[in-house]
Amino acid sequence: MDNGSRIPASGSRQVAEVQAPARPPQHEKYPWPEKSRLLGTRVSRIDGPMKVSGRAKYSYDIVRPGMLYGRILRSPHAHARLKSIDASAAEKAPGVKALLITIKPGEKVMFPGEEIGALAAATEQQAADALRMIKVEWEVLPALANVEQAMRPEAPQVFTPANTRRGTAQEDGDLAAGFKSAAFTVEGTYSTQVQTHTSLETHGCVCEWNGDNLTAWVSTQAVHGTREGFAQGLKIPQANVRVITEFMGGGFGSKFGPDMQGLLCARLAKAANAPVKLMLDRKEEHLATGNRPSAFAKVKAGVSADGKLTAFDATTWGTGGAGAGSDYPLPYIYVFPNRRRMHTDVYINSGQQRAMRAPGHPQGCFVTEVLMDELADQVRMDPMEFRLKNLPPLAPNAMWAKYFPMGAERINWKSRHVTGDPTPGPIKRGLGCSANRWGGAGTGARAHCEIASDGSVVMRCGTQDIGTGNRTIMAMVVAETLGLEVPQITIELGDSHHPFAPGSGGSTTAAAVMPAMRVTAGKARDALFERIAPQLGVAATEINIGVGEVHVVSPSTPDSSASGQTASRSGQAPILRRVAWRDACKMLGTVPVSVDGQWERGLSAGGTSGVQFAEVEVDIETGITKVKKIVCVQDCGLVVDLKTAETQCHGGIISGVNYGVFEERILDRNTANMVNPNMEWYHMAGQSDIPEIDVVLVDTPERGVIGIGEPPAVATAAAVANAIRNATGVTLRNIPITPDKLLTELERAGGTN
């Protein structure tokens, strides 16, 4: 980046999928039960009552005594050099208690919304008033508002060393031979838009100092990562920082650290010697807290006469904003034996990208899957048959060949007509399909479990529940392991004072935290047995867990070591005596069982696969697409809570519908300012736009727990695009497929009559 720019260039890499074995060997000491009592059932989320009653306090809701309100001063320009800044009037404005300017004359801003200062005042209104009193003079510099502008040979050089960064070519096989063996080829340029995360709770926090110690209530997906971020950014020991996130209103990959607003909030609180709340407003959220990069792909692909993919040649580019990467996986899933791909990151003057719900995958999926339908038409094959012919072999993490027929059945694929609905009238119906893959493996979570003499169980883990249901499935695993019911378990999370757990990204949380729950609860159970064995007058190895009670079992039973399986074992050994859970715990006296545990191998895995089918109705007179139905066949290893796992799928699918037909960040081509930084022109599905959704969760418990947050979000837009193509007969290689684009394309294809 150019001299004077203050934002770091981030590499082209996005959040990587954690590599883990597709099918791990079983954990020796605490394997998942063969027959579970709770796992895989439908349990309502345990924080539901808090959330539906308004009692759940989010960071946005925290009010501290004497709390001030912070606001950030931002650049109105896409690219400009600061001439002067005068905050003297603002400093004296009513209610203002602290003011920071973080830019010096001569320095540059690189995108609209870049932070240049902040202040804190007694009320939000006073903070807003004072902010307007800061006089800033800029030398406005030429800006790049889109990839076309940035890639022109005569474009001003805005970024250093260049406006673009070429990656290395990825090549496999013999491309020339591949095209030679092709009977047909398809060539086209495919593209996807920039979308913003649009979490309903904006980024921000409340910061309060007590001497040198900072407590921060932060809307974050990573309490421990954010503690580290505060410590580094403020140059204080991590020991002095506590981050709390009891509830948070969505992040989707955009909330992993304190960010600039967190550090500014902490500094304002220090300067004002008072707690400060600094939550971004909706516009700031769109401009400066991340987005999914755009993707462009100029593709040529070949297919043999008998429907085998032969070659794939792509030049791709995209923008992740000011100095950030935009790479994505391509081709996606299907086997092109000969292929080449070259990707170029293009930098423009807009906010930097961040990981967003399955980073890279929806882009790669859209490009490849639409191309697949076009190729299938070339060889006059059913698009699903064509896919089945070109899939990689079946494997635990690659089950598409099995799932496609399952989904086809449920969407009534038999009723599909060839491209272009022949039915007269303006409403055209169509079906489409696509596939997805994801990692979803996790490691590294630690936990602490206490069993008290009154029978209560507390599990503490420094993970967070970002809306996925983590809290609930944690309680389910603990309850299953201890033979208790879910409401008997107290889960404490969202606090960096609890044992370390990784951030919630890449759908890794369930796979990281559930093994820690299983192991830690198992250890607590064993410790309980050790403690009460003398009073029961038996060896610890002769005690088992029942349901709501512990069992003294015959010592001669071979499978009676206290470390064997909970549920199955209690069924096998002859029970000599039953002791109610409470009575057993009473034997502990005042000293509770207190054990630490952590993630261990053999309880979770990585690598999921899924397919989706879409049914749409397109009104070719208005260009409006109505997504009628989505069928989703998806695996995620061992399903812990069927209810919340299905909701995860609904959520992913709805976000895919948005990506396919509604949402787009639109920048003014002259100023690079976002023209829809709100929620009325940044379109998202409302209740009437929601399709019927049919989810089939394929339970594969032998694989252990795998994350499910992201995979269902990948394939929807592509399936919808293919269904629109099937309905209308026109090919749109660009999402979102909005009425204007559809009408233009229909017109080009010969009008709508």
Add this chain to the structure above:
Amino acid sequence: MARKKIDESRRDFLKTVGVVASASASLTIAPEARARQALATLGPGEVPVTLTINGRRHQLNVEPRVTLLDAMRTRLEITGQKRVCDRGACGACTVIIEGRTYYSCSMLAIEAQGKNIRTVDGLANGSTLHPVQQAFCDNDGLMCGFCTPGFVMATVALLEKNPNPTPEQAKRALDGNLCRCGTNIGVLKAALAVKGGARG
């Protein structure tokens, strides 16, 4: 009846804006003009405001430009309704006033005086959830939960007006609310599950 109400509220109005002391000077002015003059003097500083929220009266001082939502959230710590778009697009701030839903981000606190304002915070009866709240829990009509208070209030308002909505009617009634996590399937199920069973 209606007439009396107006007079009363005007008297309250004059009192709250603190022009009573100078009232003698304006005795000769017609009541309408006096009200208009009072309006002109409202703010920019804080003015006393009385809000009746979930059956409780709250007296507070806010600048006239403060929205009902912000007054509740920042002054009264009634934080059930959320601020998300702050301009009438998402419904997270939905409250019920006299049987109708309002975006509390798009209404001034001073406008909401003398009215019965209901928020999600007042729905439950102790630890017993309102049937709509219970239905949201049972049907998993929530994930992160940030949109949920708005959806719950919109559903309550719908069912109080129309206890047996069709799916189409329920969808329309909830079209003013947005959820980014994508809980809409559970939300609709919840709205239809309480059919006819909503408590007043």
